[in-house]
Amino acid sequence: MGVFIRPATAYDVDAVVDVGRRTWPQTYAxxxxxxxxxxGLAKWWTVAAxxxxxxxxxxxxxELDGEVVGVAVVGPLKGDLVLFRLYVVPEHQGTGIGRxxxxxxxxxxxxxxxxxxxxxYLDGNVNAERFYRAFGFxxxxxxxxxxxxPDSIWVVRDLWADAPDGEExxx
Numbered sequence: 001m002g003v004f005i006r007p008a009t010a011y012d013v014d015a016v017v018d019v020g021r022r023t024w025p026q027t028y029a030x031x032x033x034x035x036x037x038x039x040g041l042a043k044w045w046t047v048a049a050x051x052x053x054x055x056x057x058x059x060x061x062x063e064l065d066g067e068v069v070g071v072a073v074v075g076p077l078k079g080d081l082v083l084f085r086l087y088v089v090p091e092h093q094g095t096g097i098g099r100x101x102x103x104x105x106x107x108x109x110x111x112x113x114x115x116x117x118x119x120x121y122l123d124g125n126v127n128a129e130r131f132y133r134a135f136g137f138x139x140x141x142x143x144x145x146x147x148x149x150p151d152s153i154w155v156v157r158d159l160w161a162d163a164p165d166g167e168e169x170x171x
Contacts, residue, residue, distance in 0.1 A: 003097055005104045008059035008071070013051050015068035016059060020045035023087040031124040032149045044085075060104055062088065062097045072101040074109070074117075081109055083119040102135060110159050117157050123150035136161065 008016055021041060028037050043049065053059050053073050062070030070088035074081055083105060088097045109117050118140070121128035137155035145152055 002065065003069075003100055004063045005100050006061060006063065007057060008054045008061045008068075010051070010055060012059070012061055012068055013047055013054050016054060016061065016071045017045055017047055017050050019068060019071045019087050019089055020050075020085070022089045026090050027087075027125070027127075028122070031122050036149055059085075060101060060108075062101050064092065064097070070097045070101050072105050074105060077118070081114045081117045083117060086119075098131065102131075106135075106157075106159060114159055117159060118154060120152040120154045123153050129153070132157075 024040055024045060025037050028040065050059075053075070056075075058073050058075050060072045061068045069092045071085060072083065073085040074083050076082070083102075086098060086101055086105070088095075088101070106117065119132065119137070120143070121132070122145070123142070132155055135157065137157045140154045140156045143152045143154065
């Protein structure tokens with residue numbers, strides 16, 4: 001498989017939005033319902049919401065045969081680096097593209113001197129739980145989401161826990 005992981009460019013904005021629009025209904029309708037999916041698509045998966053993330057250099061895409069099939073978005077939150085989005089279109093899930101995106105995110109975070117990375121997923125998203133646990137993420141806390149939506153489960157990973165001696169960044 002010829003998957004290419006690269007920083008997103010302004011030319012990718014529509015494709016990044018498309019990844020979310022194709023992925024969110026399948027991922028969240030069974031867990032949180034159709035209203036949550038509609039709200040998320042309207043709030044987070046629009047050109048207006050996505051363009052600033054891409055232009056600021058916070059988005060990475062997975063490209064397969066010239067088509068964007070996955071996306072990862074990171075950014076700061078309360079002094080930590082947070083992975084806000086990691087999605088692969090349904091027809092390419094389970095092929096290693098998500099793993100490639102996450103490995104790239106973790107490597108870039110290390111190169112930029114981050115010690116930890118955090119993310120959240122909704123309680124009941126067993127695929128996300130399994131995926132992130134396999135990468136060494138551990139639960140730090142839960143946050144009630146409200147309105148009948150499952151709790152957000154926050155997980156954290158020490159980026160240097162598995163690094164050979166001497167490779168940890170200097171503080």
